[in-house]
Amino acid sequence: MENNKQNENSQNQEQKTPSQGNSTPRERRPNPHRQNNSGNKPQSQGENNNRPNPNRNPNRKPNPNQEVNGNVHDRPAPNGNKKPNPNQNRNNNSQNRNNTAGNKPSHAKPSHAKPSHAKPSDAKPGNKPTQNRNNNRPNNNKNGGNKNRNKRRNVTTVNDEMRKYLEINDKVKNDTMNPWKNIDMSTNGKIRFTPLGGLGEIGGNMAVLETETTAIIIDVGMSFPDETMHGVDILVPDFSYLHTLKKEKDVYVIITHGHEDHIGAMPYLFKELQFPVYGTPLALAMIENKFNEHGLSQYTKNFNFVTMRKQHQIGDMQIEWMHNTHSIIDACSLAIETPAGTIIHTADFKVDHTPVDNYTMDLRRFAHYGEKGVLCLFSDSTNSHNPGATKSEKVVGKTFDTLFELAKGRVIMSTFSSNVHRIVQAMERGVLHGRKVCVIGRSMERNIETNRALGFVDIEDKHFIEVHEVPKYSDNEILIVTTGSQGETMAALNRMATDEHRHIKLKPSDTVIISASAIPGNEGSVSSLMNKLMKAGCTVRYKEFADIHVSGHAGQEEQKLILRLIQPKFFLPVHGEYNHIAKHARTAVECGVDERNILLMGDGDQIELTPKYLKKVKTVKSGKTYIDNQNNMTIENDVVLDRQKLAEDGIINVVAQISQSNQKMVGKPVITTHGLVAEKELKKFQKEIEVMIETLLLNMKPEALKNHKDIENDIRNGIRKHVIRTKKRYPLIIPTIFII
Numbered sequence: 001m002e003n004n005k006q007n008e009n010s011q012n013q014e015q016k017t018p019s020q021g022n023s024t025p026r027e028r029r030p031n032p033h034r035q036n037n038s039g040n041k042p043q044s045q046g047e048n049n050n051r052p053n054p055n056r057n058p059n060r061k062p063n064p065n066q067e068v069n070g071n072v073h074d075r076p077a078p079n080g081n082k083k084p085n086p087n088q089n090r091n092n093n094s095q096n097r098n099n100t101a102g103n104k105p106s107h108a109k110p111s112h113a114k115p116s117h118a119k120p121s122d123a124k125p126g127n128k129p130t131q132n133r134n135n136n137r138p139n140n141n142k143n144g145g146n147k148n149r150n151k152r153r154n155v156t157t158v159n160d161e162m163r164k165y166l167e168i169n170d171k172v173k174n175d176t177m178n179p180w181k182n183i184d185m186s187t188n189g190k191i192r193f194t195p196l197g198g199l200g201e202i203g204g205n206m207a208v209l210e211t212e213t214t215a216i217i218i219d220v221g222m223s224f225p226d227e228t229m230h231g232v233d234i235l236v237p238d239f240s241y242l243h244t245l246k247k248e249k250d251v252y253v254i255i256t257h258g259h260e261d262h263i264g265a266m267p268y269l270f271k272e273l274q275f276p277v278y279g280t281p282l283a284l285a286m287i288e289n290k291f292n293e294h295g296l297s298q299y300t301k302n303f304n305f306v307t308m309r310k311q312h313q314i315g316d317m318q319i320e321w322m323h324n325t326h327s328i329i330d331a332c333s334l335a336i337e338t339p340a341g342t343i344i345h346t347a348d349f350k351v352d353h354t355p356v357d358n359y360t361m362d363l364r365r366f367a368h369y370g371e372k373g374v375l376c377l378f379s380d381s382t383n384s385h386n387p388g389a390t391k392s393e394k395v396v397g398k399t400f401d402t403l404f405e406l407a408k409g410r411v412i413m414s415t416f417s418s419n420v421h422r423i424v425q426a427m428e429r430g431v432l433h434g435r436k437v438c439v440i441g442r443s444m445e446r447n448i449e450t451n452r453a454l455g456f457v458d459i460e461d462k463h464f465i466e467v468h469e470v471p472k473y474s475d476n477e478i479l480i481v482t483t484g485s486q487g488e489t490m491a492a493l494n495r496m497a498t499d500e501h502r503h504i505k506l507k508p509s510d511t512v513i514i515s516a517s518a519i520p521g522n523e524g525s526v527s528s529l530m531n532k533l534m535k536a537g538c539t540v541r542y543k544e545f546a547d548i549h550v551s552g553h554a555g556q557e558e559q560k561l562i563l564r565l566i567q568p569k570f571f572l573p574v575h576g577e578y579n580h581i582a583k584h585a586r587t588a589v590e591c592g593v594d595e596r597n598i599l600l601m602g603d604g605d606q607i608e609l610t611p612k613y614l615k616k617v618k619t620v621k622s623g624k625t626y627i628d629n630q631n632n633m634t635i636e637n638d639v640v641l642d643r644q645k646l647a648e649d650g651i652i653n654v655v656a657q658i659s660q661s662n663q664k665m666v667g668k669p670v671i672t673t674h675g676l677v678a679e680k681e682l683k684k685f686q687k688e689i690e691v692m693i694e695t696l697l698l699n700m701k702p703e704a705l706k707n708h709k710d711i712e713n714d715i716r717n718g719i720r721k722h723v724i725r726t727k728k729r730y731p732l733i734i735p736t737i738f739i740i
């Protein structure tokens with residue numbers, strides 16, 4: 001039954017007033033505006049007197065919303081001149097006298113509480129309109145019982161005109177729920193989207209969106225290795241697909257914001273391929289710093305600064321950068337007009353209504369595009385397990401107030417070097433408490449200087465001191481802002497903790513504030529840092545204060561806000577591991593996106609998108625390139641694999657001389673191992689291998705001895721089988737054979 005196919009949203013609405021199952025439940029939803037007027041308090045009698053009285057003024061059009069409002073409050077029983085309140089009656093009927101909050105579903109008779117069409121299994125996504133109001137709800141006038149009861153209690157009679165406007169408004173509401181229906185279905189436009197990083201992982205974001213002639217690379221980020229990637233400092237996405245694209249299309253790089261996981265791989269891309277780059281000044285300035293470090297300054301000529309709220313013609317797409325709020329200044333979401341329709345890419349965001357710089361997320365532009373109809377929304381899934389909304393960055397400032405009050409000696413604050421608003425909040429508190437600010441750590445110094453140069457940090461020079469000046473001041477006059485909140489071994493904070501820092505030695509009177517949470521994978525190093533700081537006797541402020549750190553990513557309620565503002569036809573959750581995007585997909589279904597219009601992607605998946613369909617068409621090469629930060633060079637895959645093998649299973653070296661004449665070893669073979677056999681067992685192991693090689697040679701055909709490579713392979717295989725059988729390990733085996 002089509003009429004019964006309600007989405008979850010309308011289910012909720014239905015459930016709010018189930019007691020009216022036989023009358024007109026939907027239009028009696030709480031009206032937030034009205035609630036504001038009445039301050040969410042139970043309505044007074046005076047307010048009731050303002051309510052329309054259809055009997056008194058028959059020509060006046062009914063206002064369903066006013067009725068709605070009445071419904072949600074538990075008001076005193078009618079008395080005196082006051083008209084009886086029909087909604088009060090309904091509440092009485094539904095035995096729902098305690099339901100005082102507008103948004104609370106009323107817990108009514110079980111038979112009504114769950115209308116037949118509200119079963120979860122029936123929940124059909126896609127904001128299905130509630131059609132045929134009158135079919136669902138019998139007309140009061142036709143219902144003899146209700147009519148009589150209403151007459152008795154002087155209840156509003158729903159007349160034809162009222163019904164007409166109820167239906168009109170139902171239609172308006174239903175149309176509003178599906179603005180994507182405005183998209184041009186007749187277009188032959190087709191686009192492809194290929195994430196090359198950032199899906200199935202946190203970080204390393206890079207994706208390609210392409211039309212017939214144009215390809216845009218959205219962000220070029222890096223990620224961190226896991227503990228098995230020995231000697232690898234960072235990972236950058238595999239650029240193979242971009243080499244192919246360059247031959248076929250006009251390619252551009254589009255940057256959303258300056259975080260490492262969005263720009264960190266830019267120098268490595270530009271060493272291979274160069275494209276025009278578009279972004280806000282801060283993001284491009286941060287890339288410029290990287291280019292300078294890698295000797296690529298000449299490529300800053302490829303930079304194009306963008307104006308927010310303006311559409312930039314880039315190939316055959318028009319792209320608008322829309323300001324959002326995130327843990328870095330000047331972060332943006334993208335509105336991309338393509339031949340297939342409009343794409344909204346939130347990039348990283350949260351919805352901070354009270355940001356430190358007062359520049360809120362440009363939700364009006366989101367609403368603007370939503371109203372026009374959006375083909376597909378790509379949205380940040382990082383925090384999709386977090387219910388509610390992420391707190392404002394401002395709350396951290398309040399925590400800093402408390403911490404600065406408590407601190408008696410030096411304060412050492414560590415956070416992500418790109419979180420300039422956090423750093424500024426700490427610096428301002430420091431200055432207020434009469435402290436000088438000393439910035440330590442290469443990336444921190446560079447970021448603060450860049451942000452000061454661009455005018456994002458407005459703290460006078462006189463408040464800053466150099467690290468060698470710290471001893472000139474008393475401890476309670478010092479604030480050190482430094483890197484290392486993730487426990488990075490080479491960062492300044494860790495070096496202070498291990499007493500390796502040239503200028504700063506920790507003291508028991510120091511207060512160390514770690515204003516960050518461990519990125520997944522870094523928990524161990526953060527814990528180890530905490531141990532060192534506490535051993536040094538410092539007061540460490542980490543998670544004991546709930547608001548010492550807030551995330552820069554949207555929780556579920558913010559994700560829902562964007563889903564509702566955009567209300568796209570298709571939805572692709574991005575930025576996160578599979579569990580994050582799957583959770584985000586559930587949230588999207590709750591917000592009316594058709595489940596069939598959502599795709600959970602992995603890196604390398606290429607999807608094709610038109611107004612009519614969304615489907616995976618192929619897989620392109622993706623993966624990671626390993627980088628050694630000490631020399632900014634690539635480490636080849638086989639080197640990393642060898643290191644893994646060495647670390648996990650050890651190595652066996654065998655050097656032997658074999659006589660061609662009698663097919664026997666000349667003397668004893670030299671067998672050495674590392675990471676496999678304990679010293680005291682080595683002799684026994686050497687003997688086993690020696691016997692194994694002798695047996696192997698005995699059974700070998702004489703012609704095999706002509707090629708020492710073949711013998712080496714045979715010996716390697718023999719040792720491998722022996723070690724697997726006896727030790728269950730797969731060591732690196734290096735035989736060196738001389739045939740004499």
Ligand SMILES: [Zn+2]
Pocket residue numbers: 257259262326327348
């Ligand atoms: Zn970010």
